[in-house]
Amino acid sequence: VATERIITLLTDFGTHDTFVGVMKGVILGIAPAVRIVDLTHAVPAQDVHAAAYHLATAVPYFPEATIHVAVVDPGVGSERHALAVETPRAVFVAPDNGVLSRALDLAPPRRIVRIENTEFMLPRVSTTFHGRDIFAPAAAHLAAGVPLSELGPEIADLVLLSPDAPRVAKDRRIRGRVQHIDRFGNLVTNIPAGVLPPGPCRITAGAAAVDGLSPSYAAAGRGSTVALVGSHGFLEIAVRDGSAAKTLDVHIGDGVNVDPLPPG
Amino acid sequence: VATERIITLLTDFGTHDTFVGVMKGVILGIAPAVRIVDLTHAVPAQDVHAAAYHLATAVPYFPEATIHVAVVDPGVGSERHALAVETPRAVFVAPDNGVLSRALDLAPPRRIVRIENTEFMLPRVSTTFHGRDIFAPAAAHLAAGVPLSELGPEIADLVLLSPDAPRVAKDRRIRGRVQHIDRFGNLVTNIPAGVLPPGPCRITAGAAAVDGLSPSYAAAGRGSTVALVGSHGFLEIAVRDGSAAKTLDVHIGDGVNVDPLPPG
Amino acid sequence: VATERIITLLTDFGTHDTFVGVMKGVILGIAPAVRIVDLTHAVPAQDVHAAAYHLATAVPYFPEATIHVAVVDPGVGSERHALAVETPRAVFVAPDNGVLSRALDLAPPRRIVRIENTEFMLPRVSTTFHGRDIFAPAAAHLAAGVPLSELGPEIADLVLLSPDAPRVAKDRRIRGRVQHIDRFGNLVTNIPAGVLPPGPCRITAGAAAVDGLSPSYAAAGRGSTVALVGSHGFLEIAVRDGSAAKTLDVHIGDGVNVDPLPPG
16 A cells, blocks of 8 residues: 655644635645645744744654645745755755755755646636645645656756854854744754764853753753753753743844853 | 545634544544544634634635534524535535525535434533534534435525625725735735726725735735735735734724726 | 554644644654544643643543543653553553543553653654654554554553542532633633532632523523533533633632532
């Protein structure tokens, strides 16, 4: 028995309207057996950077050949292109606005196609809801076996966001920033575990300074601030049983520094 | 291979409790292979009008024979009836309170049945949660192949909300209203594209006046107010990269006028 | 045709991040045909008591052999154990922190296993997201047919919350408390219908006193306060077409009294 394809949905549509439900209706009308998984629909409206973060951190946990649909689309109705992108691990369907940037860092595109074949769109394409009219049908047709090349012409390039890497100096001082704040108020930085200094270090964010990394949230006393490597592999700053974002008054984009401490 | 039936759920139950999850447990216990899609559970509490809008705008995007369950039910536990309604396109399971009004404008009922057969309800029917005890089991039994007529006696009429159409004068002046505000703050009016004047016009909502229709959100400058035909086919007023509802201080029910402009 | 196993998810992860979506990706990678149902992800952060309530009230509505995953886990990364528990009705996968307490009141455990076999975890186990790295894979492997005993050693005991039963005096005066407030603002007490006095009684919560039980919300006049047996079988206090929590200024944990009234 063939395993059914999975389609994931990542949007800024929220769940107060039926936007997401309608996309699922369109998908199931075309590919009735597909499995649909919501990544999140709470991306801040039109925030392509946040969507790119969410997509990249989720993709590694899905089976190969999963089709990821990411619709955060400030340019809907403009001349921006609609893309289908194949990598060795996954397929992506999204507007050409950089939302795939971080996910493609994990595995570069093998093929990029501009979705232009109206045969694989809804009969009437609105100028305001391409999630329903273009992206959902494209993903569903791919899941149903339509080859990527049928969707439109292959192209060479796509829009990429500028890299969001921290600056790491020769003396291992790191200048990064908060790239995401999660539901618990934990500050997820853009500093991957791999660049952290091997020895003792001081982590600074806003008014808070923490010496050393904790193995887990639970290792800290209630209410104390800890730095640790979070579940997605980035340096994270947390307040045990509280919100680091609120307690430390730190926001997305704020600077986070890591400075090696003299041993002893 | 037969395609599995789809059941959609539209409620005002929110997602902070397990109400919706429990309905799904009941459904899967009766019809294990059915596909369940959430339309939205964020209908304002007991707002039958809002639910009617959401249902009607979502239904056209689902495959034929989809079973739509709409539980916004201020009268739960009273004498209001529980209905199963068949149209040429779909099946509806809902309280008899008008929630189906707009959806049935699209395709009139072929058969209306009052759900009374306790064989197709949970063994114990509460007075406060018919979504779980009556509507979910009815939908699941229909999906599993029980004929509509088994659920109870056929009836001739159901409760309908008064029509929500704009007034269109002979000189094509239109007096409509805001029927929905979406997650982005866009004002969805009750004015269908089909009644808009063919020539130049002025659209007025609160303090805002816009001349002419834009092809898309993206066609407007950042922060400017635009009028356009939205994805559901109604006149919509939006603020590019902002919330029209907040910027213009307009609420659901507020008037929206369309007045033809003298050419040139 | 074998019916596919159901896995339910109950967490405090919210839906603003991709935590839940990622757990589903992990599950479908291991058990592609499983059906996944969200109970709720809006449990207040780290509130094990609330999670225990939600789980216990939802479990009876799911088919036998459903696998319930409950991840409200203030101790993630500490020495607390990860459990898989089998009862005659269901299977539970959860941290050993009491979250299963109320559900196990319904059907006592037949077997308790400490999840320790790394073969059934993700290759890399973080210290902050066991939902993804331990609980989701364990549930998926169980759904795919791995016997409970393979996950780790059988143990005799698990952490249980102290019972949350009301005090019922010989004269049938009841001293209970509010254990949950639902999305409509209804106050769900910890007083099961079975202990209510057979005759007339007065229900008191905060400043409000109600004489007698109503059959349903709809039986009361708009804006009036009613007491009734709610859909989960507990005494509930509601305000018709309003929020009892707001109107009466009552919070979770506040006392609720039931006092028999002299007949006549």
